Amino acid sequence: MLIIKRVMLAILFLLAACGSKPDEGGEGSTHTGSGDGTPRRGGTIIRHLESDCKTLNWIRITTIYENxxxxxxxxxxLDYDENLNIIPVLAEEYEVSDDHLRITVRLKDDLKWHDGMPITSKDIRFTMDKILDPAVPALNKEGWFTKLDKxxxxxxxxxxxxxxxxYAPSIYALTQFAPIPEHVYGKGDFLTNPANRxxxxxxxxxFEExxxxxxxxxVRNDLYHGEKAYLDRIIFKVIEDRSVALNALKAGELDEMRVIQVQWEEQTNDQDFLSRFNKYYYYVPGYNYLGWNCRSVWFEDKRVRRAMTELFxxxxxxxxxxxxxxxxxSGPFYINSWAYDKSIKPWPFDPEDAKRLLDEAGWVDSDNDGIRDKNGVKFEFEFSITSSIIAKQFAExxxxxxxxxGIRLKIRMYEGATLFDRMSKGHFDAIAVAWILDLDPDIFDTFHSSQVPPVGLNHVFYSNPQVDSLLELGRVEFDQEKRxxxxxxxxRLIHEDQPYTFVNAVPEKRPIHKRIKNVVISPTGPFxxxxxxxxxxIDDTSQRAER
Structure with a gap:
C-alpha cells in the first residue's frame, strides 16, 4: 500500500537504513527550482529501479517498482496533492452523498488515451468489472471495492x-482508481494481453520500450489533458545491486536512487558528490518486518512467533x-497515525524467554543433536530475502x-521479482520485506483471513476471528475517535499473535542530481x-556541465 493508496505494496528489500540528517534535504515539503525559475523543455533523466517490474497492467500492480x-x-x-489533500485529476469534480453511499464523479472534457481514443465512463465501468472479476488477480485493487454495490x-x-x-475508506478508494482503456484490454485474454507490457x-x-x-x-504525452511535461523522456534503469547502482549514479548513468546507511554516511558526502547532488531525507508511512507463515509446522503457534521476535x-x-x-x-499501522497505539511497546530482545516459549510450545531437543524438534520434525526452516545488504544483515x-x-535457519536469497512471486503465493517459511502504507489505516487486505493468497495480501495466512470482526467494523465507522x-x-491483538515481527520504521534517503529542478518532497516523498x-x-547549464 503506497502512502497515497490503501492496499500495500511490497518493497522487495528492506527500507534503507538511515544515517545522520543531511543539510541538503530534510523532512517536510521541499522544492528546488532553476536559477531564474523558468522551466525548460527537453532532455532525459534516468531513474533507478531496484528490481524489474512484473507487469505494467495497472490493475495487476503488486510492487513499488511498477508503481x-x-x-x-x-x-x-482522484489523488493527493503535496499537502495530502484529496484533489480531482481525471475527474473534473466529485460529490459524496450525505449518507456516504454514493460518490458521483464527473470526468474532465476531452480526455484522451495515449492512442488518441477518448476516455469515457465506459472505460471506468470496464476497469471496475476487471477489478472485481474473480479470474483477475487484482491484489492491490479488489480490496478497495469489496463493499461496492454497483x-x-x-x-x-x-x-x-x-x-x-x-464505507469509511470509500473516498480513498478513488485515489486508487485509474481507468484502463476498454478498446485495448477488452480484446483477447486480459491476463496475457500485450498491453500488459x-x-x-x-x-x-x-510507454516507449x-x-x-x-x-x-x-516519453512525454503530447495529448495530455493537463499541462504538458517538460522532459522528453524518462528511463528507468534496473540495477539490483546497490553498490553497482551507486557507482552508476556517481558516473552519471543514473540521476537518482535510494541509498542505504553506509552509502548515505560514508560514500555520498565527499565534496564532488555534494556539488552535484541534493540529498533528501524523509519519513514515509511504512515499516520493515519479518513475516512468519502461520500455516507452516514451525510458525502455526503464536508462542513460537513471539519467540522468534524475542530472538531478533x-x-x-x-x-x-x-x-x-x-x-x-509494535504493530501494523504507521507510527504517526492516529490508529497506532503508542502504549503498546515492542516485545523485548529476550533469548531466555524465547527458549521458554519454545519449550512451552513443545519444541525441545529430544535427541540432543542441538536442534529442537517436535513430533519428529526438526526446527529447520528457510528464511527468504532479496540480495539487499540490509536484508542479509537482518538474516545473519x-x-x-x-x-x-537450537533452531536451524537457512538463508535463501532470491532476485526481487522472484521473491515477490513466491511471497504473493505464500510459498515461503519466513520472509524479510517491508510495507509502504496508505494514509487511511484500513489493513483489511493484509490481515483479514479472507485475504490469503491468491485473493489478497495476507501472505502469512494469519487468522484471528476477533481481528476479522474488528477490521470489518473499522471499515464502516466514520467517527475517527471510535475508529x-x-x-x-x-x-493489541496482532501484537499478541505476532504474525509479523514488526521491526522498525525508517526514513528514505534519496540523492537527486542538481541538474533536475522542480523537485517537491511531500510527506509521502517525491513521487x-x-x-x-x-x-x-533539467537545468541546461547543469546538463552541459555533467553530460
Missing part, C-alpha cells in the same frame, strides 16, 4: 459509485544499522540467535502524490 513507472503512465480519478454510468462523463453500506494509459508520459531486467523508457535484537539493529534513527514499532543477526536457541479505538484493539515527478525539468 514508480505507472505513476507517469496513468492518472487516477457502478452506475449516467452518461459518457459521469459515473456514480454506489456502496452497499457506509506495452500499456496505453492516460498520464503525462506514454521495455527491455526485461534492463530498462523501461517512457531490534534495538541493537537500530543502533548499529540505522545509527539510532529508525523507530522501533537472526540466524546467530536461532543457532544459540481509532477499533484499530487500537486490532493493534507518491500528484503531480509528483511529472513536472521535473
Amino acid at each position: 514508480y513507472v505507472l505513476r507517469y503512465l496513468y492518472d487516477n480519478l 457502478l452506475e454510468v449516467v452518461d459518457d462523463k459521469t459515473v456514480v459509485f454506489v456502496w452497499k453500506e457506509p 506495452r500499456p496505453v494509459g492516460s498520464g503525462a508520459f506514454r 521495455w527491455r526485461t531486467s534492463q530498462m523501461i523508457s517512457i 535484537d531490534r534495538e541493537s539493529i537500530n543502533a548499529k544499522l540505522y545509527s539510532g534513527y529508525a523507530k522501533l514499532i 543477526i537472526l540466524q546467530e540467535q536461532c543457532t544459540k536457541a 481509532a479505538q477499533i484499530y487500537n484493539e486490532v493493534h 507518491n502524490f500528484y503531480p509528483g515527478g511529472i513536472y521535473w525539468y
Whole structure:
C-alpha cells in the first residue's frame, strides 16, 4: 500500500537504513527550482529501479517498482496533492452523498488515451468489472471495492459509485482508481494481453520500450489533458545491486536512487558528490518486518512467533544499522497515525524467554543433536530475502540467535521479482520485506483471513476471528475517535499473535542530481502524490556541465 493508496505494496528489500540528517534535504515539503525559475523543455533523466517490474497492467500492480513507472503512465480519478489533500485529476469534480453511499464523479472534457481514443465512463465501468472479476488477480485493487454495490454510468462523463453500506475508506478508494482503456484490454485474454507490457494509459508520459531486467523508457504525452511535461523522456534503469547502482549514479548513468546507511554516511558526502547532488531525507508511512507463515509446522503457534521476535535484537539493529534513527514499532499501522497505539511497546530482545516459549510450545531437543524438534520434525526452516545488504544483515543477526536457541535457519536469497512471486503465493517459511502504507489505516487486505493468497495480501495466512470482526467494523465507522479505538484493539491483538515481527520504521534517503529542478518532497516523498515527478525539468547549464 503506497502512502497515497490503501492496499500495500511490497518493497522487495528492506527500507534503507538511515544515517545522520543531511543539510541538503530534510523532512517536510521541499522544492528546488532553476536559477531564474523558468522551466525548460527537453532532455532525459534516468531513474533507478531496484528490481524489474512484473507487469505494467495497472490493475495487476503488486510492487513499488511498477508503481514508480505507472505513476507517469496513468492518472487516477482522484489523488493527493503535496499537502495530502484529496484533489480531482481525471475527474473534473466529485460529490459524496450525505449518507456516504454514493460518490458521483464527473470526468474532465476531452480526455484522451495515449492512442488518441477518448476516455469515457465506459472505460471506468470496464476497469471496475476487471477489478472485481474473480479470474483477475487484482491484489492491490479488489480490496478497495469489496463493499461496492454497483457502478452506475449516467452518461459518457459521469459515473456514480454506489456502496452497499457506509464505507469509511470509500473516498480513498478513488485515489486508487485509474481507468484502463476498454478498446485495448477488452480484446483477447486480459491476463496475457500485450498491453500488459506495452500499456496505453492516460498520464503525462506514454510507454516507449521495455527491455526485461534492463530498462523501461517512457516519453512525454503530447495529448495530455493537463499541462504538458517538460522532459522528453524518462528511463528507468534496473540495477539490483546497490553498490553497482551507486557507482552508476556517481558516473552519471543514473540521476537518482535510494541509498542505504553506509552509502548515505560514508560514500555520498565527499565534496564532488555534494556539488552535484541534493540529498533528501524523509519519513514515509511504512515499516520493515519479518513475516512468519502461520500455516507452516514451525510458525502455526503464536508462542513460537513471539519467540522468534524475542530472538531478533531490534534495538541493537537500530543502533548499529540505522545509527539510532529508525523507530522501533509494535504493530501494523504507521507510527504517526492516529490508529497506532503508542502504549503498546515492542516485545523485548529476550533469548531466555524465547527458549521458554519454545519449550512451552513443545519444541525441545529430544535427541540432543542441538536442534529442537517436535513430533519428529526438526526446527529447520528457510528464511527468504532479496540480495539487499540490509536484508542479509537482518538474516545473519537472526540466524546467530536461532543457532544459540537450537533452531536451524537457512538463508535463501532470491532476485526481487522472484521473491515477490513466491511471497504473493505464500510459498515461503519466513520472509524479510517491508510495507509502504496508505494514509487511511484500513489493513483489511493484509490481515483479514479472507485475504490469503491468491485473493489478497495476507501472505502469512494469519487468522484471528476477533481481528476479522474488528477490521470489518473499522471499515464502516466514520467517527475517527471510535475508529481509532477499533484499530487500537486490532493493534493489541496482532501484537499478541505476532504474525509479523514488526521491526522498525525508517526514513528514505534519496540523492537527486542538481541538474533536475522542480523537485517537491511531500510527506509521502517525491513521487507518491500528484503531480509528483511529472513536472521535473533539467537545468541546461547543469546538463552541459555533467553530460
